[in-house]
Amino acid sequence: MRINSLTYNFLKIKFLGLFFFALFNQLNAQEASNFVDTTSIRIGEQINYKINIKLDSLDEINFPKAKDSAPFELINEFKVDTNYLDKKFIISKQFALTFFDSGTYYIPSQKLSLLDKEIELDSFKVTINPVKIDTTKQGLYDIKPIMKSNTKFDFLFWLYILIFIIVFCTFLYFKNHILSFFTINKLEVEYLTPYEKAVTELSKIKDLNYLSEIDIKTYYSDLTFVIRNFIEEKIIDNALECTTKELIQKLSLLKTSKKLNFSNSTLKNIEDVFSRADLVKFAKYEPDTQSASTDLETLTKELEKIKLILPEPSEEELEKNLKIQEDLRRKRLKNRNNKIAIYSLLSLFLIYLTASIIYGFTYVNDKIFQKQNLIFLESDNWVSSSYGAPPITISTPEVLIRNTDSLTFSVVEASSKSEFSFNNIKDPLYITLTNFKLTENSSSIKLQDVMVSSIETIEKLGVKNIITKFEKFQTPNEAEGLMIYGSADFPVDKPDQFRKSKYKIFGFINNQDYKQIFISWEENDNYIVEIIDRIINSIELVKNKTN
Known part of the structure; x- marks a missing residue:
């Protein structure tokens, strides 16, 4: 029984010895130190404060916060640096501190949290020296005013740039139309000879499909008017006022007098179509669609035959045509100038209205009239x-x-x-x-x-x-x-x-x-x-x- 008691006490002492030995080794495995690069600075200069910790293994460490360095101000907090030397991990962290008042101050003792334990570090006494100023040599200046940042977004500037780009792209897209609008030459005037005008009108009658869109009476009225108008402009002065019989008689007289070499078929075809048109207009005759289309083709062919037998235009007719073209050019030029004036006034009004909404009517008016x-x-x-x-x-x-x-x-x-x-x-x-x-x-x-x-x-x-x-x-x-x-x-x-x-x-x-x-x-x-x-x-x- 005695032996058992001694054995028990021996084991107990051995266990406690091992425990304290392990604890001593664990504490020795943790070495923490701190230091500063200087203990004397001038107002506003930087102090580098560094903490080093040696560990056998990497453990979680809670370093001091910015408020722990008071009364010193934290300028910068550097990242944690880890090195491995002599089978130990060396963990370092650096802080940049400063102070803006002269005197003697202490960087307080810092506390680290490691393995649920706190390690307290040394404090440091730091002297803050004032900056000497010789007012007889050092220039003194007023506080500078607040300057506007050049990086500020200028809304109006970019709005003007956007408007310029839109206007420029619009000009490129409609360049041909714009240039033709401002350039009016004689050759650009849309002048048609009587024959060209008649052919154009007959083509319109054919393309518009009159027979399905309007009544047959209007169809024949337009058809005969085109031919009568051509004859009046080139052959007989009052062709529009003549009846069909009178018109054919006058054309026949020109053939008999050998002034114009009309063929018999031409005179007969014109007389037939005009007579049928008279029946449609005055006797309510309604020919079928095929006959109406045939009459259009007949007059188109006879128109071309008449053109071939007409003499070349005289100098008087050429001068008359040139005069007509010049009159048309002047008329178009006048219309162009009127449009420019209207568009310009409208643009100026819109610019004035927009500027007045943005800046105010009083300011815009004073700007226009240059108020002193x-x-x-x-x-x-x-x-x-x-x-x-x-x-x-x-x-x-x-x-x-x-x-x-x-x-x-x-x-x-x-x-x-x-x-x-x-x-x-x-x-x-x-x-x-x-x-x-x-x-x-x-x-x-x-x-x-x-x-x-x-x-x-x-x-x-x-x-x-x-x-x-x-x-x-x-x-x-x-x-x-x-x-x-x-x-x-x-x-x-x-x-x-x-x-x-x-x-x-x-x-x-x-x-x-x-x-x-x-x-x-x-x-x-x-x-x-x-x-x-x-x-x-x-x-x-x-x-x-x-x-």
């Missing part, structure tokens, strides 16, 4: 220039012209002055920029008092009903001044007539320099507000430096 303020607003030729010393910069639709004669505005305390203007006070848009150099004993002068004198000046120039308001003003480059604004009735070129307008006066005093900008513009204009805003937003004043 719209031209100013859409112009790429605005002038940005500096005036005076120290300079004041302003952007205007056209350059301001120096006034060499009498100046519009003046200040009593000024020792020197210069003035630049665009248009005059009677125009819908008027801009004046004045530079004053004040006297040395004018240091106590008040900006508001100087600017009020400008109101008195425009009153002397005929401006009435002036409403005045005061407000502080600051330019985009933070130069501070005073603004007087309001509305008034400004004179126009016509006597005793005024224009409802608005105005703004901007005044700046810097030491002994006084600068003033006066702008007036017509009310109730669709584009003037944008123009004025563009001008005002461009004002920049360079302050005079003092020691």
Whole structure:
């Protein structure tokens, strides 16, 4: 019994020893390390943080997440890299970190999950150094405006391209018709001789199958009219008015007088068919279909025989034919020009209507009639220039012209002055920029008092009903001044007539320099507000430096 107890304890100790040995080997089989490539960077520079793990076999590993690197920001997380060295798998993962504030910070201790266990890694102390800037050498610039992406889909551009392709393909498809429409020569005029016209009409009677589509009376009326019309144009002047008997007598007389060598069969066949036609028209005679078709063939053959015995056309007839052709050409040309005018007007109207629907009727009308303020607003030729010393910069639709004669505005305390203007006070848009150099004993002068004198000046120039308001003003480059604004009735070129307008006066005093900008513009204009805003937003004043 004693021996059995000792054996049991021995086996128990042996089992526990094997268990701890296996656990020790398993822990030794897992080696984890981490490091950084530097512990001192400048603001915004990159730190490479890397984790290495050695394993006997490939197991699932849960690496830290982006939030685990706080307060550092994760720039990039690289893919896991696996290598095999000395019978062990080396698994590596790298992170790119950065920070945007100076000071000393810690990359926190990271935790890995491996085989349902957590392995804690070391933390690192990192110094973030500020970037030194020498403002005397380093240029400082305003924040750049937001730029539109060039990759933006331009719907109108591709619409115009599509329309051009459609028009071009349509032109290629109908090229011959279009060219013939715009090219009208004498040879292209569809002129038919009397014989050709008669043959054409007889062919139409045959092709249209008159006998099945209309009554027999109309058939014979059309048939005889074609032959009578040919005879009238080429042989007898009043053939259409003659009865059948009178027509045959006149043709027989021409044969007897040997002017035209008609055969007896020709005269007889014409007389037979015309007599039968008279019976159909006046006696309600109804021949059978075969007889009607035979009569058509008979007159067609006799027509050809008559053509052969007719003399060659005289010079007078040729000239007459040429005149007819020319008249037809002119008529066709006139019709062509009328069509071009109608189609052009219709196209212009459709273009106008389409553009008006897209852009608005007011804008399209102003574009057509070239409204001045719209031209100013859409112009790429605005002038940005500096005036005076120290300079004041302003952007205007056209350059301001120096006034060499009498100046519009003046200040009593000024020792020197210069003035630049665009248009005059009677125009819908008027801009004046004045530079004053004040006297040395004018240091106590008040900006508001100087600017009020400008109101008195425009009153002397005929401006009435002036409403005045005061407000502080600051330019985009933070130069501070005073603004007087309001509305008034400004004179126009016509006597005793005024224009409802608005105005703004901007005044700046810097030491002994006084600068003033006066702008007036017509009310109730669709584009003037944008123009004025563009001008005002461009004002920049360079302050005079003092020691």
